Amino acid sequence: MGGYGDIKMIDENGLRMDGRSATDVRPITIETGVVPVADGSCRMTWGTNDVIVAVYGPMEAHPRKIQRQDRAVLDVRYNMAPFSTTDRIRPGFNRRSREISKVTADALASVVLLEMYPRSKIRVEIEVICAEAGTRCVGLTAASVALADAGIPMTDMVVSVASGKINDVVVCDLNKEEDNYGEADLPMGVLPNTGEIVFLQMDGDLSPEQFQTAWDYNVNAAMEVHKIMVEALKNGGAK
């Protein structure tokens, strides 16, 4: 069903093409304070993904029409560098980057205490330097770390992980081939302290059982990633 059905992306022993099991997450490193001029910043590598996030503010919101009298606004800009993929990406905003910027802002707005800074703006710049698969998850997770690094008050940090289906098997944290040729993709944003979901998208078809498995994989992986985020914030960097 779907994709390149005859390509075998998982073997009889449950090992994937890159040697991971169904529940394994790609290697992650997080480094904070990488952009000295920003109020907070973070560089996150997740597999071959490489994302830099810089946070500026709170600052006066311009133009004035975007100001909210009772809270700050989150201005998130997700962008993929033209050289981040094998096919050159045309620079500038496109439909996909607008959509990801919006869902990322919505997910972050659920944890940032925006009401502490009325009429102001917090600018979050997500720049994808190298893209493999799951850049929206990496961008959202790295943005949480950068916001914490900037001293922006938050009730929790959003951790985002995607699970999907390849050869009718649910696996966690898809790589490029699995994302391109797989049958479904379920990125989620999880709040590790409460287990709440603040972001969820689905591409492809999953049965209720497969959806539940993907959900569980995402929540468990989010807990693992959260530990790395905490270590990075406490020590200035983590692997």
Place this chain on the structure above:
Amino acid sequence: MSGKNNADGPQSSQIVVPGEYLGFSEEFEAGHGVIIRNGNLMATKNGKLKINGKIISIEPLHSQYVPRPSDLVIGFVEGCTNNIWFIDIGAPFNAILPMSLGPSKASFGSTRQVLDIGEAILCRIQEVEETHSSVVTMKGMGLRKIRSGSIDDIDPHLIVELSRDGNNSLRNMKEANDCRIITADNGRIWIDGEIDGIISVRNDLNKISINSRLLKEGGVA
């Protein structure tokens, strides 16, 4: 879930991250950077935990200046109209300096002859509105236009650290480098003296900033 508090409870100087549970609200009161949620104290900022009696608060590793009345601040003139200057005080919003609170008498329309755009001033916060807009004044002892020396920035919460123990570390810095150092509550520091002294003080301040943020040489731990 993963964020539950460890069995030992919160400890002073421990580094915490947003969302970390710090104990029960019956045991402690919430101070800066701490909120109460479902009877639990929860950190909202990344920083060092401070326990002062029953009050538990967080000293952030990075902070932005929030103006309070009577704060001494160093600002830069960002713009002006015929009777008002707009001052960048490092807060989310620019402060205003009305002509009546300016450094000297100015006639309507001649604000730029008294204070021009880009000039630095030592002033005091007179008033802060609910919406965080503020008014500054230059009427008061020692408040003036800054004409010499250098202005450096550190995180505002580090000013409190510098002033601890009766300004000991500041006094040492002044004596060692033969410089005049004025710290403002918005994290800006005016250093005046010989160029070698200014460079040395700036290096010391840079070290304090780096140490406070726990940045390790070479980046990744």
